[in-house]
Amino acid sequence: xxxxxxxxxxxxxxxxxxxxxxxxxxxxxxxxxxxxxxxxxxxxxxxxxxxxxxxxxxxxxxxxxxxxxxxxxxxxxx
Numbered sequence: 821x822x823x824x825x826x827x828x829x830x831x832x833x834x835x836x837x838x839x840x841x842x843x844x845x846x847x848x849x850x851x852x853x854x855x856x857x858x859x860x861x862x863x864x865x866x867x868x869x870x871x872x873x874x875x876x877x878x879x880x881x882x883x884x885x886x887x888x889x890x891x892x893x894x895x896x897x898x
Contacts, residue, residue, distance in 0.1 A: 825850075835849050835850055835853070
């Protein structure tokens with residue numbers, strides 16, 4: 821795949837120096853750098869919408885009004 825990158829001058833100089841020193845293309849140097857990176861973190865859990873419900877439904881038990889009142893009181897919220 822071909823793309824255009826806008827690299828800062830210092831980053832380009834370092835990658836270009838490695839490519840020249842190792843007799844490789846700049847693309848292969850950048851590809852190896854990207855492959856050596858840690859994998860991206862997994863996205864946060866997003867429950868699937870349930871038809872007929874306005875908000876996502878997740879497995880678990882219902883929260884009572886008393887529990888909500890206790891949480892709000894603990895956090896000094898109305």
